[in-house]
Amino acid sequence: MTQKLELHGIAKNFNRKQALRDVTLSIAAGEIVSLVGQSGCGKSTLLRLIAGIEHPDGGRIFLDGAEVSGRDRFVEPENRKVGMVFQDYALFPHLTVRQNIRFGMKGRLSPADHKRISGLMASLGLEKLAENHPHMLSGGEQQRVALARALAPQPSVLLMDEPFSNLDRGLRDRVRTETVALLRDLGTTVIIVTHDAEEALSSGDTVVLMREGGIVQAGSPYEIYDHPISPYAARFFCDFNVLPGRLRSGGLETALGCFAAPNAKGVEGGPGFAYIRPQQFLPSLQGGKWRGKITGRTFLGADEVIEIRVPQLADPVRLRTSQRIPRDIVELGFDMADQRVIVFDDKKGDVLAKLSAVET
Numbered sequence: 001m002t003q004k005l006e007l008h009g010i011a012k013n014f015n016r017k018q019a020l021r022d023v024t025l026s027i028a029a030g031e032i033v034s035l036v037g038q039s040g041c042g043k044s045t046l047l048r049l050i051a052g053i054e055h056p057d058g059g060r061i062f063l064d065g066a067e068v069s070g071r072d073r074f075v076e077p078e079n080r081k082v083g084m085v086f087q088d089y090a091l092f093p094h095l096t097v098r099q100n101i102r103f104g105m106k107g108r109l110s111p112a113d114h115k116r117i118s119g120l121m122a123s124l125g126l127e128k129l130a131e132n133h134p135h136m137l138s139g140g141e142q143q144r145v146a147l148a149r150a151l152a153p154q155p156s157v158l159l160m161d162e163p164f165s166n167l168d169r170g171l172r173d174r175v176r177t178e179t180v181a182l183l184r185d186l187g188t189t190v191i192i193v194t195h196d197a198e199e200a201l202s203s204g205d206t207v208v209l210m211r212e213g214g215i216v217q218a219g220s221p222y223e224i225y226d227h228p229i230s231p232y233a234a235r236f237f238c239d240f241n242v243l244p245g246r247l248r249s250g251g252l253e254t255a256l257g258c259f260a261a262p263n264a265k266g267v268e269g270g271p272g273f274a275y276i277r278p279q280q281f282l283p284s285l286q287g288g289k290w291r292g293k294i295t296g297r298t299f300l301g302a303d304e305v306i307e308i309r310v311p312q313l314a315d316p317v318r319l320r321t322s323q324r325i326p327r328d329i330v331e332l333g334f335d336m337a338d339q340r341v342i343v344f345d346d347k348k349g350d351v352l353a354k355l356s357a358v359e360t
Ligand SMILES: Nc1ncnc2c1ncn2[C@@H]1O[C@H](COP(=O)(O)OP(=O)(O)OP(=O)(O)O)[C@@H](O)[C@H]1O
Pocket: 014, 015, 019, 037, 038, 039, 040, 041, 042, 043, 044, 045, 046, 195
């Protein structure tokens, strides 16, 4: 099957600084991709290259099987069928909602165009606002107009640069869920840029993690969360307790005892680091395999993160639980839900053992 969008070895420099290096990625028709990474890792630059707002210094871009950026070929942005939704929505203030939505459509509108625009406005709840100007709209409404405007000309690919970041937290989750559901219904191919790990995991069929202009890991949300390929990828999506230890057959020996790492690679007796999610530790008010003094508590609402200093370890263990632990307790025991851990060689960043529990 022809891919909707293909990037081959894309490179981009700004004043000798490498903003993108060797970015290779294939996106299938109807796929929703979350592009995630810290500020400055090159996410927006990649979107601009796909849209044709910037020229790459190396590599090739194919849209619907046709080359749009390459050594000898460059298709101008207006001829690419790429839609964009920006963080600030970039609506035209002097145009009404309806005029904004029609803006990207060239020439006379056919009856089918009118029907599609009406359908989009209905799905996005914009009918009653059609004659309003952008300053009369809430942030969420403006976001929906920007989305309708980008979708109206039926782009081959829709690029969204931090489209939800200007919304309040409560509204953001709802708007995101509704937007992703609509894009899925329409079968639109989408790249959503975000720096928010949870947003990336919840929105994309595929999550692409970037760092310093390159792709660290690309995979389904489950793959990328459950099978991080490096300590960086692991920590980007989840807080971890990191316990140093020595590899033994099928396990890692640490100050908290031996953890099962059935598929462990590496030198027997060599170093390894057990990566344990705070929610893998379970509090035990009465007993517990390990026990220590509570040194900190961070209440998050549904969950609480509790720091426990155990004598064997230099750093406190962080445990995350939805169980309510009485405030007057000074010591807490804990167990592990599952004794299996991810093991990394922290220096080279290699995975020495995956969490076998999620390999099914
Ligand atoms: N026009 C430009 N001129 C010079 N340097 C630039 C330009 N555009 C981007 N850069 C640099 O390229 C790198 C990547 O920037 P980019 O905006 O793509 O990152 P980002 O991941 O989108 O960041 P953010 O999440 O903060 O928007 C940064 O170091 C940035 O300073």
